[in-house]
Amino acid sequence: MLKKMFAAAAISAVCVSPAFAQADLICDQAGMTKLETDVSQITDSGKKEMAQKELAMAKEALAANDQEKCKSHMANAMKGQDPM
Template sequence: MLTRILIAGALSVAFAPPVLAQADIVCDQAAMTKLETDISQFTEATRKDYATKELAMAKEALAANDTEKCKTHMANALKGGSPD
């Protein structure tokens, strides 16, 4: 029983940070502009390309008023394809 509780606790800690990080993202034009600036500073071409595509999808979601999809794409763009 205790083992199951410990495993459940470990799993919840492992998956909480990405969810909490996405909750902090604001999907609006000001955030898009800041994200574009951040992406322009990426030096690795593959990472920059990935982030640019995610940003484009985030902008489409913003235009469609799909806030959750917008936040997901913005979070992906911020990571830039890095596996954190």
């Protein structure tokens, strides 16, 4: 019983954490500048290309003043920095 509760808690944490991570993103010019710097430092070419595409879409969303879409694309660009 206790194992099932821990497993459920772990699954919940994995599912909820991306939402919390996205909540603390700030979609503004300063955030874009930092993200551009971070993306430029990615060494894996595949991850870097994906992150650059997401960064471009985040910039478009920022220009359109679509905060949720911008945050989503910023979060996706940041995933390129994660060692998978």
